[in-house]
Amino acid sequence: MFPTSERRKAGVTLVEMVVGAMILSIIFGITARWFFMQREYQQRLTHISDIQDNFRRANWLMVQELQMARTIIWPRLNADRSIRSDTKLVFKDFNGQIIAYYHIPAEQRIRRCVIPNGPGNPVVTARPVGEGIASLSFTAASIDNRLISLHMSTGGVHSLDAVYLTNSE
């Protein structure tokens, strides 16, 4: 038989392990709750960030081409010079070709179509200009048909941009 003090020195008793495990489980519970809350928050942020990234990519592609384009064909201001919006945009690009961007709500995609300004058939560009975009509208905002604003939205996240066409016909 060992004296009590020597037995204690030899290791950890079951009661001590249980107390330790209980304290640990309480800390773990608090941490896990905080962890899952953070994960949920991060997922929400990532989701919004993904939507914004879709907007940026689509915006960048459209703005690059539009900046150098020559004139907006559609939409145009109304007869009383009030602004007018549409889900499609038709313009003449740097080369004088007719280009159209249009939104397909069912696919949540923006597509680009090249319509030859002369003989030839329209060709839809294989890669979509934008994906995961629930709504899109182009708004004509100037009488010289060189200013257009682009509005996109998905799941309560919005993007608004405007482009002025540098070149003229």
Added chain:
Amino acid sequence: MNGSRKGIALFLVLALVAIFVPVLMFLSQTGSAQVRQAMKYHEVQQSESAALSGTNSGLSRLRGNLTGLQQLNQLLVGDVPYDLTIKPTGQGLLLQNLYHLFSRCMMGRHTFILMSDAEQLQPDPTPPVTVLSHDCWNTVEPYDINLVADVTAMENLRGQDLMGFEVTKNYERSKTKSDYASELQTKQNKLPTELAGDWNAIVDILKEEKLQF
């Protein structure tokens, strides 16, 4: 501290480390990915804006009666550096000086170059000299605007686009309004449904704005 307390403390410390290290790593990874994405977008936006400002500064220099070849490096818009090359290309019919302006901004891995034509009308005794600019063209290829070969390559690419523009202009001029409209009308049934609906109205606008001369 006696043995039992040491045991509990050691157990707790090791367990806490095991929990917190993966949590912190996860949070730092998600955070840094978003920061990288935001920084990339910031670079794209800033380089474009700086190159556009660069073109305007080039036009201002021409208005200030600056002439001849200029290769200006590391100019600043705020704290963003950009390069500017003003290349004379000859004289126009009105004896105006013709230039190609190249403005380039590089940030991170993103490059934006804007090229444009400018006509410097002269002689004007004192600045500001009248300057007309037209036909801007851009690229995101990482050309060096201080190298003659790269500048020529850009001029050639732009020349291809301008030749394409000449073809469409000549086509429009060679057709009567009705021929031009009827050719466009034939495309209606080959268009995506989203475009086909308003195509008649679009063709009307194109017909009215057809180049005549």
